[in-house]
Amino acid sequence: MFEHVDPFIGTGATDLPPPQGLAAAWWWPKPQVGNTHPGATYPFGMVSACAYSGGYPTGYGRYDFNTEGVPHTIHDRQVASGFTHFQQSGTGAIRKYYNYFRVTPMLHPIDELGRVWPLHDEVASPGYYAATLATGVRSELTVGPKSAVHRYTFPAHEQARIVLDASIGGLPTPRSRTVPLRAFLALVRxxxxxxxxxxxxxxxxxxxxxxxPGWRQSLWYDRRLMPGGTRLDFDYIRPTTLRPFGLIWMGRAKAEQSVEIRLGFSLRGIERAEANLHADLAEAGAPAGTHGGPAFDLRREATRTAWREHLDLIRVDETGLTPERKTTLATAAYHSFIKPSFAPEESPWGTDGPYAFDICTMWDIYRTQLPLLNTLQPSRSADLATVLMAICEQEGNLPIGYRMAKGADRFSRQASALAHTFLADLWARREPGIDWDWALVHLDADLRRTYGEDYLAHGIAHPVTHTLDLAFAYHCTEQIARGVGDDTLADQMHAHSGGWRAAFDPATGLLVDSTFYEGGRWNYSFRLLHDMATRIELAGGQERFVGLLDRFFGVGAPPVRQPGIHPSKEELAAGYALGRFEGLNNEPDLDAPWAYHYAGRPERTAQIVHAAIANQFGVGRGGLPGNDDSGGLSAWYVWATLGLFPVAGQDGFLLGPPAVAQAELARPEGDLLITTEGLRVPEPGGPVSYVRSVQVDGREHAGTWLPGRAARRAQHIHLELGDEPSSWGRRTRPPSHSS
Known part of the structure; x- marks a missing residue:
């Protein structure tokens, strides 16, 4: 897949062909932009590096802050004032945006620092980014797990400069700037x-x-050099009086002269930052130390190798795939392997072992991206679970989101208790390396906090979606407690796991009146609960439930018009009144297409999923329908292409028609081969492939669901497909857990 990856996908406003067929009836109001960046990354690495324009939300690109519709531009072209480190990937309004230690190659006096120059000849591949500034300086970036290496190739110039600004952080958009609270810089030699x-x-x-060699170096403050100074200290920085500060290297550049700057990072002090740099260089076979020889190409190749290894975990038969679809799938896999940022031995609390940040947010990744991690790299998931519990010990809550910052993120309106879902899937695997008794202490305590208090006191919590979160978290915790033999705790959890019923109005079959985070009652009414059989009964039975789903997905409805730039309140109100599927643009909708499975109508799932694959993902900067959300959206595409969907927290997979003829997953327990017969590759307005029968390891499999244990044992899933719906899945239902 490596050769097909295009890191520029998602960096621009959504620019897909007009949707055809069923997809034309979907309406999505959230930001129509992927919010990704094309910078150099390492698989699940600590460090990224990219051109910095101050654009929202990654620091790269042309866009201003936005929460609905097509984003407004703040730059008429791709520009940069330098190159920064640590970027989010596909997130939206989280208000904290990193972009620390900006490095700028300059042919101008330092007074010009902060000016933006047009970018030309941008190139990107996994682990590598390059562009030429309008000044003529070719700029190349690569990264290791905890380091970055820059290479700047200058035109002939008497006073070439490389300037590092240590005062910059975040974005220049309102309330998005980050100011250091304390700082020091020192010239060592x-x-x-x-x-x-x-x-x-x-x-x-x-x-x-x-x-x-031969270049001078100096500290600078407020754009003035400090000749002779070797250290700059700031014990306390006031945001209102901050003046920029940093380092500069200056000298004569010959034509086509390349200068490398290598940076190691740590959250545990400068000695460890130096050790991290040297370890990353050594791992790449590069010499450490000033003037030790060029490291860029070696580090780039080592990172390319790491990316190849990760992308090779998912192998597909490309027969019948257009070049565009190859690129779309490869890039979706790439985006799925960027976050969270793992930084072992870097905990700022001083503890050793696993550490990670950019868990942004659990709401974005718990349905799709984390299950992909669980499937392909469960040991890394176990490390993440350990990190979540460590955060809980430090901050008092299992986090909904966590960044490189002191204090867990407060996304309290978004969701509750999502770590319980993630940990339940890990428990089902019996993944080693987790203290499950200690985990239960945190899982139990976390259910009583914030919205959990209302749930226990009143039997319902508002926003009412938290009622669904909490009931499901009780169910997940029950499974873990039962598994470790704590039946008393399991019984307590079971007693509260049925509270989700209070969230639904039998008169409408939908959620009761409430406020909703980024959506409405329709968006949240079709999530996959642990007792879908009872959920369908509360909706008035199977026929009525399917009718509600058909209305939600716009079956038979006319095409709609999408919001544009700065949509009006009236336009948004009319769109929300449709109560329509938001087409992968909104997280609560990610699992909704598979609700049909529980009503015996998997052919509808096939129609919706293939319509989304064909219409809502493409190539080019505008190739995503909305925020990629730390790979949550891209991981959805990967699963849909494989014909599998993980039911988070329930240790199993729903089956459907793949979008490739053959795929293979490299898993620790053995490779899983998925093959098809009679596939029609999804295309806009084209026919849908329906499942006619399924064989697992040569045996007929009647169900539309594959339990997790069976999936992990399976070596070969074969699906016979046809152009017309069949009786497959009509009589069987995925399991429902009585609550």
Whole structure:
């Protein structure tokens, strides 16, 4: 897949062909932009590096802050004022946006620092980004797990400069700037510098080595050089009086002269930052130390190898796939492997072992991206579980979101208790490395906090979607408690796991009146609960439930018009009144197409999923229908292409028609081969492939569901497909757990 990846997908406003067929009836109001960046990344690595324009939300690109419709541009072309480190991937309004330690190659006086220059000849591949600034400096970036290496190729110039700004952070958009609270910088020896900034309460240290023999180096403050100074300290920085500060290297550049700058990072001090840089260089086979020889190409190749290994975990037969579809799938896999950012031994609390940040947010990734991680790299998931519990010990709650910052993110309106779902799937695998008794202490305590208090006191919590979250979390915790032999706790959990019923109005078959986070009652009414049989009964039975789903997905409805730039209140109100599927643009809708399975209508799922694959994902900067959300959206595409959908927290997979003729997943327990017969590759307005029969390891499989244990044992799933709906899945139903 490596050769097909295009990191530019999702960096621009959605620009897909007009949807055809069923997809034309969907309406999505959330930001129509992927919010990804094309910068250099390492698989699940700590560090990324990218051109910095100040654009929302990654620091890259042309866009202003937006929450609905097509984003407004703040730049008429791709520009950059330099190159920063640590970027979000596909997220929206989280208000904290990193972009620390901006490095700018300059042919101008330092007074010009902060000016943006047009970017030309941009190129990106996994682990590599390059562009030429309008000044003529070719700029290339690559990263290791905890480091970044820049290479700048200058035109001939008497006063070339490389300027590092340690004061910059976040974005220049309102309320999005990050100001260091404390900082220091020090010149260690020629070509070597170190420093640390305390941002969002966390100390971020950097060790810098530059390969520029004969160039002068200096500290600078408020765009003025500090000749002779070797250290700059700020014990306390007031945001209102902040002046920029940093480091500069200056010298004569010959035509086509390349200068490398290597940066190691740590949350545990400058000594570890230096060690991290040298470890990353050694792992790549590059010499450490100033003037030790070029490291860029070696580090780039080592990162390319790491990306190939990750992308090779998913292998597909490309027969029948257009070049565009190959690129779409490969890039979706790539985006699924960027976050969270794992930084082992980097916990700012001083504890050793796993550490991770950019869990942004559980609401975005728990249905799709984390199950992909569980399937392909469960040991990494176990590390993440350990991190979640460590955060809980430090902050008092299992986080809904967590960044490189002191304090867990407060996305309290978004969701409740989603870590319970993630941990339940890990428990089902019996994944080693987790203290499950200690985990139960946190899982139990977390259910009584924030909205959990209302749930226990009143039997319902508002926003009412939290009632669904909490009831399901009780169910997940019950499974873990029962498994470790704590039947008393399991019985207590079971007693509260049925509270989801209070969230639904039998008169409408939908959720009761409430407020809703980024959506309405229709968006949230069709999530996959642990007792779908009772859910369907509360809706008035199977026929009425299917009718509600058909209305939600616009079956037989006319095409609708999507919101544009700055949609009016009236336009949005009319759209929300449709109560329509938001077409993968909104997280609560991600699992809704599979609700048909529980009503014996898997052919409807096939129609919707194939319509989404064909109409809502493409190539180019505008190839995503909405925010990629740390890979949550891209992971949905990967699962849909495979013909599988993980039911998060219930340890199983729903089956459907794949979008490729053959695929293979490399799993720790053995490879899983998925083959088809009679596939029609999804195309806009084209026919849908329906499942006629399924064989698992050569045996007929009647159900539309594959339990997790059976899935992990399976080596070969074969699906016979046809152009017309069949009786497959009409009589069987995925399991429902009585509550």
């Amino acid at each position: 020629p070509g070597v510098a170190q420093g640390e900034i305390v941002v969002e309460g966390v100390p971020l240290a950097v060790h810098i080595e530059i390969d520029a």
